[in-house]
Amino acid sequence: MDIVDLTPDRPDRLEQAARMLHDALPQGWPTLEAARAEVCEVCAVGPERLARAAIDRTGAVVGWIGAIRRYSHAWELHPLVVRQDRQRRGIGTSLVRDLERLLAARGCLTLFVGSDDETGETSVGGMELYPDVLGHAARLTVHGSHPVDFYRRIGFAIVGLFPDANGPGRPDIWLAKRLEARAGEPAASAVRGRDEG
Numbered sequence: 595m596d597i598v599d600l601t602p603d604r605p606d607r608l609e610q611a612a613r614m615l616h617d618a619l620p621q622g623w624p625t626l627e628a629a630r631a632e633v634c635e636v637c638a639v640g641p642e643r644l645a646r647a648a649i650d651r652t653g654a655v656v657g658w659i660g661a662i663r664r665y666s667h668a669w670e671l672h673p674l675v676v677r678q679d680r681q682r683r684g685i686g687t688s689l690v691r692d693l694e695r696l697l698a699a700r701g702c703l704t705l706f707v708g709s710d711d712e713t714g715e716t717s718v719g720g721m722e723l724y725p726d727v728l729g730h731a732a733r734l735t736v737h738g739s740h741p742v743d744f745y746r747r748i749g750f751a752i753v754g755l756f757p758d759a760n761g762p763g764r765p766d767i768w769l770a771k772r773l774e775a776r777a778g779e780p781a782a783s784a785v786r787g788r789d790e791g
């Protein structure tokens with residue numbers, strides 16, 4: 595499997611990426627049109643965006659990942675999807691690792707992601723989260739199958755919740771991960787040490 599840039603000059607790949615998004619996350623992209631629009635937006639070329647695709651031996655897109663710069667040193671991972679028949683084979687992990695490497699080279703220190711709980715698969719779905727929102731985040735457990743377990747397994751930590759983000763009792767779970775600083779930039783631990791000293 596190769597991981598390559600997902601670019602507007604490959605409409606065949608963009609179409610596969612859109613179908614995959616619509617199939618895997620219909621609550622987020624209920625129509626193929628909406629998924630196509632999302633793919634076009636994420637794949638727009640520029641210094642504030644990055645999109646990568648996993649390509650199998652037959653040339654098919656089997657997963658893809660996007661990222662958008664939101665702060666000077668923090669990027670949002672959005673979206674991430676692996677084709678349904680190819681999930682749980684390490685493709686998602688490989689896509690995130692590849693993205694981390696590229697973003698670290700661009701000076702990114704924090705990669706963050708929002709992972710909705712629309713169906714009560716975690717302890718924070720269908721719950722009143724106020725006033726102890728951060729307490730619910732700290733105690734979060736997964737009942738069924740939810741991507742939050744995937745992100746935790748590859749080093750992300752839960753950093754917060756947006757209660758009712760997708761409707762009453764349907765929060766968004768936010769996770770973040772520190773990336774290694776690129777050569778020439780101080781590591782985050784060095785910055786903290788300097789501030790404390």
Ligand SMILES: CC(C)(COP(=O)(O)OP(=O)(O)OC[C@H]1O[C@@H](n2cnc3c(N)ncnc32)[C@H](O)[C@@H]1OP(=O)(O)O)[C@@H](O)C(=O)NCCC(=O)NCCS
Pocket residue numbers: 618619674675676677680681682683684685686687688707708709710739740741742743744745747
């Ligand atoms: C979540 C997703 C991107 C993970 O990609 P993947 O290639 O299937 O994941 P990997 O094989 O690299 O997974 C590594 C480990 O993460 C965990 N994991 C992966 N997907 C998971 C899920 N949906 N729920 C819980 N744990 C999961 C497992 O522990 C897995 O190891 P295991 O199969 O040995 O148990 C993929 O399942 C997917 O596209 N899901 C639908 C779309 C989606 O939810 N995207 C994320 C939106 S925030």
